[in-house]
Amino acid sequence: MVKMTVLALLALTSANVAAADPAALVQRDCMSCHGNEVYTRKDRMVNSLDALRHQINRCHQATGKNWTPEDVEAVVQYLNRGYYKF
Numbered sequence: 001m002v003k004m005t006v007l008a009l010l011a012l013t014s015a016n017v018a019a020a021d022p023a024a025l026v027q028r029d030c031m032s033c034h035g036n037e038v039y040t041r042k043d044r045m046v047n048s049l050d051a052l053r054h055q056i057n058r059c060h061q062a063t064g065k066n067w068t069p070e071d072v073e074a075v076v077q078y079l080n081r082g083y084y085k086f
Helices: 002-019 022-030 049-061 068-086
Strands: none
Touching: 022 049, 022 068, 049 068
């Protein structure tokens, strides 16, 4: 029973993350301040998945975008797949 409950919660969490459109969030909210050079420069400050998550949280809070935790995680995964590859 516990295993089924955990699997159901994981499925719901995955559905919520998948429901966010990270590419649209990055285009609308991130690219309004900077281009993708911040992800590709050699001296970038982000050097781990945790650091990326922290930076995304800082940026969305500083700009007042009020992303959900699912939005943040979707953007973290999107940027990691496209640029960072941690």
